[in-house]
Amino acid sequence: MDFLKGKFNEELLAEIEDNGNVKIAGSSFTPDSILKEMDSDGYNEAFSDWLDQRKKRLLIKADEILRLYDNQGRFNRLRDSYKRGAVIPFIGAGMSIPSGYPGWTKFLCQLRNETRVSEDDLNNLLSQGKYEEAVQALADDMPAGSFDEAIENAFGHDEDLAGTIQMLPYIFNTSIITTNFDDVIKRCYEAANLSFLEILLGANARELPRYLGEGSKVLIKLHGKANSRHSRVLTYTEYQRHYREGNCLLNVIEAISTKTLLFIGCSLVVDRTIQVLTQLVETKGHDVAIRHYALLSIGEDEDRLARRDHLAMANIFPIWYPADEDHDECIEALLWKLIGGG
Template sequence: MKHLKPIFADALSQEENLFVDKGRVHIRDKHWAPDEILEGLLKPEAYNDLFLDWVQERKEELIESAKAILDEFNLQDRFSKLREVYARGVVVPFVGAGLSVSSGYPGWTAFLKQNIRETAIDPFEFDEILRAGLYEDAAQRLADALGPAFNEVVENAFGRSRDISGCVQLLPHVFDSCVITTNFDDVTKRCYEAADKPFSEELSGEHSRELPRKLAEGKRILLKLHGTSTSPRGRILTATEYRKHYGDGEELQRAIEAICSKTLLFVGCSLTVDRTLTAMKTFVQANGHDNVARHYAFLPAPIDGAERIARRDALIECNVYPIWYPAGTHDESIEALLLALMEKI
């Protein structure tokens, strides 16, 4: 709960939580005379009592928010099924770039667009590539234009240890085994270390042959599917790097099949067209929807109903079932849904 203390400090400074009335200083539901404060009555145990009361109140509010989200999109039954699978300990989080944005790291689109300024790349043409979801091709264009400087801008963007913020800090309290990510930053790793739950091992997608055994052991493993920002050797970002590491696609397919033996929960992932989803779709088509694990994703709901249905259908082809939340409520909705996953609602 350490990650909640800065939020608690902000809450205490709000007028409704801190005021003076009839000569007594009120902090939430407790109050003291000025001399009592000066004599040191406000000891650590008083702070802890206030903090724990606030944590419980906040949890209850977020769980109510989760109920409202599920009611809004009529997803109570789907979420209940996910909770059943989670209770058996076989849900593995797949963490996307969206969970690192609150800590100051750029999303993929922002990273690619902000670095074309120092190149001769046509921004309008580049936008067209991004709108088509061709991120590896866009990254290749940027790498070709920047040359050796490309590795430097990747490391500058994702290799710095920024202060961690947001709902990503809840992950160690929800999931206590394997975590999968395509992110280059070390946010997830540092979150688990801060919660005194360090990973016993860190693997890259190159170890796809070892994944079934590693996953079956149930150890706390961080699988960085596409490598890290600090080493271009195992990194997978550009089209050339995809071809180098995955060749004809067999290595990627093997890695995807290994992780799909578990139920995946995509959190902070955009889940637009990419090689991961394409490989999942191929796996599902080869084996049948009812013969492989179902996966889930917390995603912002498209405002247009027809677009939402089309998006749902595309995800279900990969055996990924969306749990929508209102657009523009990313961190608070994901935190609410993660808390609800641990609690009976």
């Protein structure tokens, strides 16, 4: 996984000394000696050893996580589905944060500074889980076009790729679903020379069932993209329009619900997509509907069983990791475990 070479290079702890020499792990070298003595084979061998050690460390971490709560048995079922090629990842905003994109709460708080909406009013809506209404309040207070520009400025540009999201092309040679507006997933697969056959916007993805049936690898941007207001789903008005009965988006969610979904980087606290999945489960019954899984953080002060009960209504079963630990590292550890480590 070449994308990890950046981390490897950082850990070499190279420093430039006053005399122009390069200091590596306490030893001093002239630049020309490094060029002569350190060939590419030596570097690649060192990187391979480092990667092996990293993997071993993270597999130990994964085992620690899986000993928590009822994670182990659930993870075993998830891994069985993965081995059969039946798992499709559903990627949320948390996976794009390491690449420099804001999470939704941070973005809304930043956007509020450009409106007349008070901090108390915004916080009140967010505390009630009314994210759609919060976005609508901000959008309504901005001049025509300004809200669209703010979305494009935040999510419509390319930042340097970073974080565990870069593992996805090496783990999932399948379709990917996301509600993110940025192009991080698309760029990760392109960087690995594993581009998608098609990129489908949820509001117009009528051909999705055919692609899924054929096993084609497509990227489904369920809520559209940053620079297209027509396909975007973000404000309360947009949610109401795209999630109304008979709309294509509901058919898209029903189509993806026939696969085992793995939610990664999603909070799943208040989510319209989860509401639709819950309705589908109510119609089909828990014993018939497909089971889905989620990698989720949990804090010591959170009511874990209440969250479990809420997710179970949509047939989503969580694999918990501690909220006070590095989210990206916990997810990477579990992904290594998923592909058969240990």
